[in-house]
Amino acid sequence: MNWPAGQTAFVTGAASGIGLGIARALVKAGAKVALADIDSQRVAAAARELADAGGEVIAVTLDVGDPDQWQAAADQAERALGPVSILCNNAGINGGGDLDQTTLDVWRWVYRVNVESQFIGISTFLPRFKQRGGRAHILNTGSMAGIVPMARVGAYSSAKFASVGLTMVLRNEVQGSDIGVSLLCPGTVSTRIAVTSGEGEAALRGTEVNAAAVEGNSALLSQGADPDRVGEQVVEAMQENQFLIITHKEWEPLVDAVHAEIKQAYVTFDGRHGPDVSAQALVDGFNPVTA
Numbered sequence: 001m002n003w004p005a006g007q008t009a010f011v012t013g014a015a016s017g018i019g020l021g022i023a024r025a026l027v028k029a030g031a032k033v034a035l036a037d038i039d040s041q042r043v044a045a046a047a048r049e050l051a052d053a054g055g056e057v058i059a060v061t062l063d064v065g066d067p068d069q070w071q072a073a074a075d076q077a078e079r080a081l082g083p084v085s086i087l088c089n090n091a092g093i094n095g096g097g098d099l100d101q102t103t104l105d106v107w108r109w110v111y112r113v114n115v116e117s118q119f120i121g122i123s124t125f126l127p128r129f130k131q132r133g134g135r136a137h138i139l140n141t142g143s144m145a146g147i148v149p150m151a152r153v154g155a156y157s158s159a160k161f162a163s164v165g166l167t168m169v170l171r172n173e174v175q176g177s178d179i180g181v182s183l184l185c186p187g188t189v190s191t192r193i194a195v196t197s198g199e200g201e202a203a204l205r206g207t208e209v210n211a212a213a214v215e216g217n218s219a220l221l222s223q224g225a226d227p228d229r230v231g232e233q234v235v236e237a238m239q240e241n242q243f244l245i246i247t248h249k250e251w252e253p254l255v256d257a258v259h260a261e262i263k264q265a266y267v268t269f270d271g272r273h274g275p276d277v278s279a280q281a282l283v284d285g286f287n288p289v290t291a
Contacts, residue, residue: 002029002030002239003135003239004026004029004030004031004085004086004137004235004238004239005029005030005031006030006031006032007031007032007085007086008031008032008033008034008077008078008081008082008083008084008085008086009023009026009031009032009033009034009084009085009086009087009088010033010034010036010060010073010074010077010084010086010087010088010121010125011023011026011033011034011035011036011088011090012036012037012062012064012088012089012090012091012117012121013036013037013064013090013091013092013141014033014035014036014037014043014046014090015035015037015039015042015043015045015046016042016046016191016192016227017189017190017191017192017193017227018090018141018184018186018189018191018227018230018231018234019035019037019088019090019091020035020046020227020231021226021227021228021229021230021231021232021234022088022090022139022230022231022234022235023035023046023050023057023231024050024228024231025228025231025232025234025235026086026231026235027050027053027054027055027056027057028232028235029235029239031086032055032056032057032081032082033050033055033056033057033081034057034058034059034060034073034076034077034080034081034084035047035050035057035058035059035060036059036060036061036062036064036073036077036091037059037060037061037062037091038061038062038063038064038091039196040059040061043059043060043061044059046059047059056081057081058076058077058080058081060073060076060077064091064113064117064120064121065109065112065113065116065117067116067120070120070121070123070124071124074124074125074128083128083132084125084128085129085132085134085135085136085137086136086137086138086139086238087121087122087125087136087137087138087139088138088139088141088234089117089118089121089122089138089139089140089141090139090141090184091113091117091141092113092114092141092143092193093109093110093113093114093156093193093196093197093200094110094153094155094156094193094194094197094217095107095109095110095155095156095197095200095201095204096110096153096154096155096156096201097152097153098151098152098154099154102154102155103205105204105205106155106201106204106205107155109200109201109204110155110156110159111155111159111162114156114159114160114162114163115159115162115163115166118140118163118166118167119166121138122138122170125138126138126174126179129179130177130179133178134178135178135179135180136178136179136180137179137180137181137182137238137241138170138179138180138181138182139181139182139183139184139234139238140163140166140167140170140181140182140183140184141163141184141186142160142163142164142167142183142184142185143156143157143160143163143185143186144185144186144187144246144248144251144254144255145157145160146159146160146161146162146163146164146185147161147164147185147251147255147258148251148254148255148257148258149161149258163183164183164185167181167182167183168183171183171243180238180241181243182234182237182238182241182242182243182244182245183243183244183245184230184234184245184247185244185245185246185247186225186230186247186248187224187225187247187248187250187251188220188221188223188224188225188248189221189224189225189226189227189230189247190221190222190223190224190225190226190227191221191224191227192218193221194213194214194217194218194221195214195218198210198211198213198214198217225247225248230247233245233247
């Protein structure tokens, strides 16, 4: 039996898009899947689809940004499907616009869903993985916007930069264990994020949905990659313990430009401060404040 056959996975943002694509690929690979999403009706429909296709799945209603819901959601999944050994922190939203036009409540909402939820997911499941032992895996969905800064979506882009950093730190902290870590940085994928984000931001601000923006962004996203193919790529990468998962090569020149700017700063540095004897020690592990 090839991993992840027989394993139990917990996938957030699983009612549609990349999350549902990952869930479909996991079921195809023989895994049991808890599909978690804030949209209870849509996630229930997704679970019925996979169950009708022969998958062993359940739907879990979960607001990933609410820390008080996670333990109960994890317990529900494990009672129904057995111990979870795969966590896919996939849920995400966009919101706001130019930085000076983005309200603090929208900024915090974007960070709560895109970054804090991943931390809470890790905090919920990583102790269980360590206690039980055996092979486990954590996938965080970042974005190319977490490697290449994107104007006019500053809350989203900076939150995805934080997600990338969080996942890199997690990889270093579990290095040498049986817990694998992967970071998905997709380009344009055909998902409902424009719709769900538009509706969510409008509800948060007590305004009408910006239908023109949602329609325009949805039209752009519809030209993107098939989320089912992305899901298959994700499962293949996790099987191979691949860390960074990229979906579109077209972003490479933009990534090169970011890295070239960083490299140039070192080329032109005059060395005025002398060597930093603590650099590697800090990377290897700064002494934590708590014991």
